[in-house]
Amino acid sequence: MTKTIVVKIGTSSLTQPETGQLALSSIATLAETLCDLRRKGHRVILVSSGAVGVGCARLGLTERPKTIALKQAVAAVGQGRLMRIYDDLFSILQQPIAQVLLTRADLVQRSRYLNANNTFQELLGLGVIPIVNENDTVAVEELKFGDNDTLSALVASLVEADWLFLLTDVDRLYSADPRSVPDAKPISLVSSMQELTDLQIQTGGQGSQWGTGGMMTKISAARIAIAAGIRTVITQGQFPRNIEKIIQGELIGTHFAPQPEPTSARKRWIAYGLIPGGKLYLDKGAIAAVVKAGKSLLAAGIKAVEGEFDNQEAVQLCDSNGDEIARGLVNYNSEELQKICGRHSREIPSILGYEGADTVIHRDNLVLI
Numbered sequence: 025m026t027k028t029i030v031v032k033i034g035t036s037s038l039t040q041p042e043t044g045q046l047a048l049s050s051i052a053t054l055a056e057t058l059c060d061l062r063r064k065g066h067r068v069i070l071v072s073s074g075a076v077g078v079g080c081a082r083l084g085l086t087e088r089p090k091t092i093a094l095k096q097a098v099a100a101v102g103q104g105r106l107m108r109i110y111d112d113l114f115s116i117l118q119q120p121i122a123q124v125l126l127t128r129a130d131l132v133q134r135s136r137y138l139n140a141n142n143t144f145q146e147l148l149g150l151g152v153i154p155i156v157n158e159n160d161t162v163a164v165e166e167l168k169f170g171d172n173d174t175l176s177a178l179v180a181s182l183v184e185a186d187w188l189f190l191l192t193d194v195d196r197l198y199s200a201d202p203r204s205v206p207d208a209k210p211i212s213l214v215s216s217m218q219e220l221t222d223l224q225i226q227t228g229g230q231g232s233q234w235g236t237g238g239m240m241t242k243i244s245a246a247r248i249a250i251a252a253g254i255r256t257v258i259t260q261g262q263f264p265r266n267i268e269k270i271i272q273g274e275l276i277g278t279h280f281a282p283q284p285e286p287t288s289a290r291k292r293w294i295a296y297g298l299i300p301g302g303k304l305y306l307d308k309g310a311i312a313a314v315v316k317a318g319k320s321l322l323a324a325g326i327k328a329v330e331g332e333f334d335n336q337e338a339v340q341l342c343d344s345n346g347d348e349i350a351r352g353l354v355n356y357n358s359e360e361l362q363k364i365c366g367r368h369s370r371e372i373p374s375i376l377g378y379e380g381a382d383t384v385i386h387r388d389n390l391v392l393i
């Protein structure tokens with residue numbers, strides 16, 4: 025059966041750790057593997073990092089740029105070279121590819137989000153392998169994915185993929201960073217979101233020299249993907265052929281089982297496409313109503329409001345520790361909410377001087393995280 029497969033490869037797998045030069049044999053094997061998947065009728069998207077790493081190698085820079093402007097300039101040098109390498113390899117294999125550079129802004133506006141999906145569907149329908157990266161050269165700080173793990177999960181969710189592969193320089197997820205904790209325990213299967221929380225995985229710092237985000241961003245990417253019903257696998261980029269074996273049922277790497285009842289596409293856009301403009305801190309009663317009873321959020325259960333936002337913007341719903349439990353689209357702006365938080369819905373018209381919505385966030389616009 026035709027599957028939609030998103031494969032993300034990190035800088036650490038695309039380059040050799042000692043020299044920073046391209047890991048040509050891994051990249052060539054990856055290209056061959058993806059072409060084989062295409063030949064079997066699967067729809068394939070590659071999310072490739074490497075613009076900054078390849079740009080640095082081209083310019084003779086020996087460490088990752090620290091300033092944003094330098095990073096953006098270096099990415100502009102590297103992205104073209106990276107695509108040239110992919111185009112050469114895929115052309116030999118007679119596989120058309122496309123470059124898709126995205127910024128977070130492309131997913132915030134619903135019409136642009138849907139348009140991005142249409143473009144992917146059209147490319148996949150044409151048998152093309154889209155090669156996606158963040159548009160680092162123009163992305164501004166507030167509108168960034170920040171790392172390609174998150175980007176790949178959002179793309180997988182957008183196109184409703186069946187599989188997401190996160191290829192990296194370790195063979196799987198461990199209970200802690202195996203580089204600094206030698207007796208860290210390997211994890212083969214994570215069966216639910218709750219199990220992922222219970223495992224309390226230690227992720228240490230930044231990851232490898234050229235990587236962004238390390239294991240932490242892979243775990244949050246897995247959360248986004250499994251909520252969308254996508255089976256997610258963390259495995260080693262040095263052995264791309266394992267992707268085929270995994271699809272055939274071998275338990276290589278770390279598997280994250282998809283949520284049995286995936287969150288709807290619109291709610292996924294609210295939860296992960298939009299950028300939250302503020303936070304609402306809820307009392308225990310409101311948390312129970314929202315989480316356990318699946319109810320709408322009323323003003324009475326809001327203890328405090330943080331940030332400035334308009335009505336219909338996304339906000340984070342947090343417990344008293346500040347831990348996020350849900351996201352949703354608000355029916356009131358932050359100024360109004362400051363006035364009505366903690367108050368009964370029937371008091372709203374007299375406080376604001378006009379009739380407002382009964383709910384602060386309707387349950388159709390509310391997503392548990």
Ligand SMILES: Nc1ncnc2c1ncn2[C@@H]1O[C@H](COP(=O)(O)OP(=O)(O)O)[C@@H](O)[C@H]1O
Nearest residue numbers: 034035036192198200201227231232235238239
């Ligand atoms: N719990 C963990 N399990 C496995 N690897 C971990 C863990 N915590 C941190 N890491 C580190 O994450 C690194 C991979 O992240 P990163 O360098 O960002 O890779 P990529 O370039 O593939 O995105 C590994 O080299 C490993 O040292």
Ligand SMILES: N[C@@H](CCC(=O)OP(=O)(O)O)C(=O)O
Nearest residue numbers: 035073074075076171172236
């Ligand atoms: N967009 C950046 C990569 C960002 C990123 O997440 O890198 P990595 O952790 O190596 O997957 C680039 O092309 O260099």
